[in-house]
Amino acid sequence: MFRKLVISVLMIVVLAGAFAGWQFFAANTAFPQKSKYLYIYTGHATWPEVLKSVKDSNLVKSPGMFDLLATKLDVPEKLKAGRYEIKNGMSLMDITRLLRNGTQAPVxxxxxxxxxxxxxxxxxxxxxxxxxxxxxxxxxxxxxxxxxxxxxxxxxxxxxxxxxxxxxxxxxxxxxxxxxxxxxWTDERRQQARNQGLTPIQAYTLASIVEEESTIRTDKDTIASIYLNRFKKGMRLQADPTIKFAMKDFTLRRIHTKYLSVESPYNTYMNAGLPPGPICTPSVITLDAVLHSPQTNYLYFVAKSDFSGRHVFTTTFDQHVKVANEFRTALSIEQQKRAIKDSLERHK
Structure with a gap:
C-alpha cells in the first residue's frame, strides 16, 4: 500500500514538473498580432511595474508562471530599461531570457x-x-x-x-x-558651396526652399540658379514657401497678396537675403541641385499651365507676367471644371 502511495506521489510530481516545463517552454503569448512591444521606462524598471504592464497588455497567458520563472532566473535584479519585442508564439523562457539579457528591439x-x-x-x-x-x-x-x-x-x-x-x-x-x-558635408561639397558663395548652412537653407518649390528633379537646379541670381543681385527672393513657413500654415495652396505682409524674418517678400534658417529638411539630391546649379540669366519661374509640375523660366518680369497670367487662366478654368464636376456628383 505504501509503495503504491509513493509511486502515485512521484507520478504527480513528475506530471507537475512536466506541466510546469510545458508552461515554461511552450508558446505562451496571448495576443493575435505578429508581435507586441513591452516598454520598460528609465527610472521605472521595477519588477512589479513590469509585471503589471505584462498583465495589462495581455502579453502572456500565464502571468503567474512568468513571474515565477523570471524570479527564479533573477530577472528582477537584472532588469534593464528598453523596448522589447515580444513575438507571437514565444515561450515564457524566451521572454524571460530576452529581459534578462536586455536584448532590445532597435528603433x-x-x-x-x-x-x-x-x-x-x-x-x-x-x-x-x-x-x-x-x-x-x-x-x-x-x-x-x-x-x-x-x-x-x-x-x-x-x-x-x-x-x-x-x-x-x-x-x-x-x-x-x-x-x-x-x-x-565632404570637402568636395564644402568647396562647391564656396563656389556658389554659400556656407553649408546657407546652402541647406536654399535647398529647403527649392525642396518646397518643386518635386521635379530636373527643375530643381534651375530653380536654385534663379534664387542664387536674386541673392547675388541683392533682390528679395520672394519665395512663396517662406510665406507658408512664416504663417505656419502648410496647407496653403495659393499665396494671396494679403499674405505677403506677414511679419516674420522668414518672409522673403519683405526681407532681403536668405531666411534665418531652413524651412524644411531637404534631401541630399536637392542639396546637390543647389551646389551644382548652372549659370543662368533666369530671374523668374512659374508653374506650367499644363499642370505637369514642371516650370517655365524667364529672364524678364514682362515675360514672367505673361506666363503667370497663362497659368492663372488655366488654373481658373480647371477650378471651374472641378466645381461643375463636384456639383454634378452631389446631384446624382
Missing amino acids: KLIITKLRTKENLAGFLGRKMEVDSLDVLTYLNDSLKSLGFDSNTVMAMIYPNTYTYFWNASMQNIFDKFHEEYKRV
Missing part, C-alpha cells in the same frame, strides 16, 4: 521631410523615450558648440534612416544626426 527613425523644430521634437517624442519638450530645449540650447543656433539647428538634420535603442539619450540621438551631417 528605426525614418526621417523624410520635417518642417519645424516642433515637428522634429514631436516625432522623436512619439518614437523614442525622450520627451518632446526636452527635445525642443535641447535644440534651442545644446547645439551651439557645433555651430548651430535656434534658427539654423534644423540644418543638421538630413533625411535618412537612423537606428537607435528606444531609450537612447538625447546626446546619443543628436550625435548620430551630426555624424550624418559630417558625412554629407
Whole structure:
C-alpha cells in the first residue's frame, strides 16, 4: 500500500514538473498580432511595474508562471530599461531570457521631410523615450558648440534612416544626426558651396526652399540658379514657401497678396537675403541641385499651365507676367471644371 502511495506521489510530481516545463517552454503569448512591444521606462524598471504592464497588455497567458520563472532566473535584479519585442508564439523562457539579457528591439527613425523644430521634437517624442519638450530645449540650447543656433539647428538634420535603442539619450540621438551631417558635408561639397558663395548652412537653407518649390528633379537646379541670381543681385527672393513657413500654415495652396505682409524674418517678400534658417529638411539630391546649379540669366519661374509640375523660366518680369497670367487662366478654368464636376456628383 505504501509503495503504491509513493509511486502515485512521484507520478504527480513528475506530471507537475512536466506541466510546469510545458508552461515554461511552450508558446505562451496571448495576443493575435505578429508581435507586441513591452516598454520598460528609465527610472521605472521595477519588477512589479513590469509585471503589471505584462498583465495589462495581455502579453502572456500565464502571468503567474512568468513571474515565477523570471524570479527564479533573477530577472528582477537584472532588469534593464528598453523596448522589447515580444513575438507571437514565444515561450515564457524566451521572454524571460530576452529581459534578462536586455536584448532590445532597435528603433528605426525614418526621417523624410520635417518642417519645424516642433515637428522634429514631436516625432522623436512619439518614437523614442525622450520627451518632446526636452527635445525642443535641447535644440534651442545644446547645439551651439557645433555651430548651430535656434534658427539654423534644423540644418543638421538630413533625411535618412537612423537606428537607435528606444531609450537612447538625447546626446546619443543628436550625435548620430551630426555624424550624418559630417558625412554629407565632404570637402568636395564644402568647396562647391564656396563656389556658389554659400556656407553649408546657407546652402541647406536654399535647398529647403527649392525642396518646397518643386518635386521635379530636373527643375530643381534651375530653380536654385534663379534664387542664387536674386541673392547675388541683392533682390528679395520672394519665395512663396517662406510665406507658408512664416504663417505656419502648410496647407496653403495659393499665396494671396494679403499674405505677403506677414511679419516674420522668414518672409522673403519683405526681407532681403536668405531666411534665418531652413524651412524644411531637404534631401541630399536637392542639396546637390543647389551646389551644382548652372549659370543662368533666369530671374523668374512659374508653374506650367499644363499642370505637369514642371516650370517655365524667364529672364524678364514682362515675360514672367505673361506666363503667370497663362497659368492663372488655366488654373481658373480647371477650378471651374472641378466645381461643375463636384456639383454634378452631389446631384446624382
